Each structure stands twice: as structure tokens, then as C-alpha cells.
Amino acid sequence: MQVHLINPSHVSFGTAVITPRWLYVLAAATPEPFGDPVLVDETLSPLNSDKIQPGDVVGIGIHTGNALRGYEVGRLAREKGAYVVFGGIHATLYPEEARDLGHAHAVVKGDGDIIWAKVLGDCRRGVPAGIYSGGQVEASDLVPARWDLVPRNRYMWASVQTVRGCRKHCSFCSVWRTDGQRPRQSASQPVIEEIVQLRRLGFRFVALADDNFYTVALNDLHLASRRGDKQRFEELKAMRAERFELMERLALLPPDMVFYTQITMEAAEDPAFLDAMRRANIKGALVGVESVTPEGLKDVYKDFNLSGRGLIDRLRTFRRHDIHVLGSFIFGLPSDEPGTFGATAEVAQSAELTFAQFLTLTPFPGTVDFERWERSHNGNPERIMGVPLTRHWLIPHAQRPKIYSPHPAMSADEIRQRTQSVWERFYSFGLIWRRSRFLKSLKARLTFVLISKIYRQMYADTGLATDSGRIARSRRLAGWLAKPCRYLFSARPMPELRVPDPCAVDAAAQV
Ligand code: SF4
Numbered sequence: 001m002q003v004h005l006i007n008p009s010h011v012s013f014g015t016a017v018i019t020p021r022w023l024y025v026l027a028a029a030t031p032e033p034f035g036d037p038v039l040v041d042e043t044l045s046p047l048n049s050d051k052i053q054p055g056d057v058v059g060i061g062i063h064t065g066n067a068l069r070g071y072e073v074g075r076l077a078r079e080k081g082a083y084v085v086f087g088g089i090h091a092t093l094y095p096e097e098a099r100d101l102g103h104a105h106a107v108v109k110g111d112g113d114i115i116w117a118k119v120l121g122d123c124r125r126g127v128p129a130g131i132y133s134g135g136q137v138e139a140s141d142l143v144p145a146r147w148d149l150v151p152r153n154r155y156m157w158a159s160v161q162t163v164r165g166c167r168k169h170c171s172f173c174s175v176w177r178t179d180g181q182r183p184r185q186s187a188s189q190p191v192i193e194e195i196v197q198l199r200r201l202g203f204r205f206v207a208l209a210d211d212n213f214y215t216v217a218l219n220d221l222h223l224a225s226r227r228g229d230k231q232r233f234e235e236l237k238a239m240r241a242e243r244f245e246l247m248e249r250l251a252l253l254p255p256d257m258v259f260y261t262q263i264t265m266e267a268a269e270d271p272a273f274l275d276a277m278r279r280a281n282i283k284g285a286l287v288g289v290e291s292v293t294p295e296g297l298k299d300v301y302k303d304f305n306l307s308g309r310g311l312i313d314r315l316r317t318f319r320r321h322d323i324h325v326l327g328s329f330i331f332g333l334p335s336d337e338p339g340t341f342g343a344t345a346e347v348a349q350s351a352e353l354t355f356a357q358f359l360t361l362t363p364f365p366g367t368v369d370f371e372r373w374e375r376s377h378n379g380n381p382e383r384i385m386g387v388p389l390t391r392h393w394l395i396p397h398a399q400r401p402k403i404y405s406p407h408p409a410m411s412a413d414e415i416r417q418r419t420q421s422v423w424e425r426f427y428s429f430g431l432i433w434r435r436s437r438f439l440k441s442l443k444a445r446l447t448f449v450l451i452s453k454i455y456r457q458m459y460a461d462t463g464l465a466t467d468s469g470r471i472a473r474s475r476r477l478a479g480w481l482a483k484p485c486r487y488l489f490s491a492r493p494m495p496e497l498r499v500p501d502p503c504a505v506d507a508a509a510q511v
Helices: 021-029 064-079 089-093 095-102 116-124 188-201 218-226 230-250 265-269 271-279 294-299 308-320 338-350 368-375 389-394 412-426 429-438 442-464 468-489
Strands: 003-007 016-018 038-041 057-061 083-087 106-110 131-135 155-160 205-208 258-263 282-290 324-331 355-360
Touching: 003 021, 003 064, 021 038, 021 057, 021 116, 057 064, 057 116, 064 083, 064 089, 064 095, 064 389, 083 089, 083 095, 083 116, 089 095, 089 106, 095 106, 106 116, 116 131, 155 188, 155 468, 188 230, 218 230, 218 265, 230 271, 265 271, 265 282, 265 308, 271 282, 271 308, 282 308, 308 324, 308 338, 324 338, 324 412, 338 412, 355 412, 355 442, 429 442, 442 468
Parallel strands: 003 038, 003 057, 016 155, 057 083, 083 106, 106 131, 155 205, 205 258, 258 282, 282 324, 324 355
Antiparallel strands: none
């Protein structure tokens, strides 16, 4: 009985930006008697189903974006006589869908780290249960990934997770509902061990693939202290100290390492934290700006962000600490007006963002927005190719609408076109070249231009273009550009690298 783990994708580029971490975590959670699983990442190359034999177990992890392909893979595997098991955020939210459309024998809801061994045991005995509840695994039980199985020279970035869950409650995001609002923060030792393993293999770019790296804001401490809640205050302080300890240990790793994470904008008010990030070589962060207007921030329940001048100052603060920001914006919010697009492009430029992404409001399952949007159809949604709009991920890509909610002031087409033009403006050659000024050499500046263009190509055209010819061209171009780009990210392996001694850090002194 062979175990296969498959990360589904309709598009394979041969090279991928980031390792799908879940494959390597579940590989580690696979008990030894089952042997090493066969790992298939379809963002690299499509599945060869001839390798699946009757009685094998095929684990398929899906999020909403790749669920449709995941179901195709599930049906193929079932035809081959394998046990089909689905997991991931989307399967957790819609287990029946995975059973009906993906022909699943079993669905794992929640984290797979612990329950996976039981699933495999049940399949071996021929008695898989329909549903397994993996729950929210405590940080101390999170399984470190098996990086010895990662293919060489195929990925630009590796991914390590230091925390699951987020205290916030943004209306368009499902993280706080699926991963919980209590951040489950790993101790520094297993994180550092994984990173050292990756650097030994030649990965020097590592994404800290966290829901929100800034687990304790200064304001959280302030509120606990004002309430006189001593126990809570001490808990938060300990968590914060743990973050500092991790960053101080990251700083002891080889200086050519580059880390990137995801963080809330409040971190800009915490210079000690930003300084620690700089020392740790966390050189970039995705910051969810979402909207440049107070009305827009209210639309998405993100009023802890600032707008106007305060917003620009906060974003620039990251740059003053040498942290490059990928700013994420959403268009199509109810309060957006035609002028919002230009204003956003201005803010993105003047806030000194290094990269930016401009998304259109999409109701994703598991979010507050989705529930509200689904209810608004009164059980009678429009159908496209027989699929209700409220199950938009099941509509073939080419026919999927780009905008889902009717807007009070603009047509769907206007929002799409204006969004496209903001992408074009931000990623025009002139502005990219101007943004590259922080780099010294011509070679580095040209590399920056190449990376910016790939980023735009991968995310703008494929997401927003409406004609299939343009989408196909964009994907081809992104694929061609990605291959030479991967070499820019590789480094000489360091098999002799040791895990830095934890005693070398006096974290408490840094807080
Ligand atoms: S968008 Fe970010 S800050 Fe908001 S809930 Fe999701 S992870 Fe947390």
C-alpha cells in the first residue's frame, strides 16, 4: 500500500514560487511502516495517475482556489481503486462536497498533524471512517516538515510555520474562524531546526507562512494592563518574549538568509519589534492594507488599520526599518468610488511599497462576507453552466465571474478594468525602476525589475483577464520567466551548518 499526497493545480509551471508546506508536514506525520509517501505538487508538474494502484491511499489537500482540480484528482484516484482522503480548509468547510464531487472515502476536518496516522491505519484495515476531526492541534504538537523529500532546484522559497491562528476578525478572511483566534505559537527550537535543515539543502529564502506573525500587539498588552488582568498580561508578555527569542535566534543563522512573513500594520507602532525583525533578516512582509479610506476599512471590519496620512506614515515606518512591504488592497468594496482606484495607486506609490497586489472582493467560504452574500441570494442564486453562483469555485475557470457582488456605484466590468489599470500603473517599467533605487548594482536592479514583472504576470493577468487567450499567454510568459528567476533564489548548500546554541540569546533583554 503506497501513500500519495497530492497538491492539485490546473496549471503547472515546472518551477514554483513556494513549497506547499502541508505536503511535507503530512509526509512527516505518516508513520514509518507506511514508507515514504509519493509527493505530487501539480504546480510543478501534473499527476501521472498510472502510479496509483488499487489499495493505495491518496491524500488531497484543497483550498477553495484548487478544489475543482482536487475533485478531478479524487475521481481519478477512486477509479484506480485507491482510498481517497481529502483535507485542507475547503474540505473542512464542505466535507459533503469532497465526498460527492471528489469521490472521497474520508475527509479530515481541521489539522491533519495527529489524526493522519489513524486515517492511514483505518485505510490499511479497509475501514476508513467518513469524517475525521483533526481539530486545532496545539503548537507543541505541530509536526515539523520532512524537507529531505523536497525536490532540488524546483522551488524559489521554502515555507516554515511559526504560528497558526489570528486574533483579528476581518470580514473577508476565514483564518480566524478555521485556525482560531487564539494564536498557537511554536517554540523557537523546532522552527530553527527546520530552517537549518532547509539552509543545509540550499534554501536561503524562507517564508514564515504564518497567519499573522505579530501575535501580541502593544495595544493588547495595554488593554490587559488597563483591565487589571494580571494573568492575561503575563501570558501576553510571555508570548511576546517568545517572538523576540525566535527573532534573536534567526539572527544567528547565516547572514545570506532572507525571511518573509505576513503581519498586521499595528507592528509599525512597535519599533522594538521592527528592529528585531531587521536583525532576524525578516526583510519583507505582506501587510493587508485592504482600503485607503475609513469607510472601506469599516466595510471589512479592519478599523485597526489607518487611512490617509497616518496610513502612509505607518507603511513607511516598515521601510525605515529595512522591511519591504507587499501591500495588499481590495477593490469593489461597497464604499469604493471611481476615485478610489487612483487614490489607492497614489498611496501604494507614496507609501514606498516594494510590491503590491490589487484584488477584487471575492466572497470566500468560511468568511463573514460569504455568509452575508450567500444569504442575499435568498436560496435562489443565478446559475452559470448549471452551477449556483454561491458555489463559484465549481464553475470552470474561464466562465467564472471576476466580480461577485453587485456594486452600488460601478458595474462589474468597470471595477475589473479599473483594477487592471492600477496593476498596470504600479508595475509600469518607470515606476518599478524608480522603486529599485534602494539596490546598488545594475544587476540587482535588473533582477528586481524581472521579479516585479513575474509577480505582476502571475497574479494580475491570470486573475483578472477575461479572455482565455490572454490568460494562456500570461501563464506561458510567467512560466518562462520563472525558470531563470529560480536560479536567483538558489544558494550553495551548507550541509555542515549547525543549529545555533539557544544559550547564545538573551531574549528577555530585548523585550
Ligand atoms: S486578514 Fe489577516 S489580520 Fe485579518 S483575520 Fe485574516 S489573518 Fe488576521
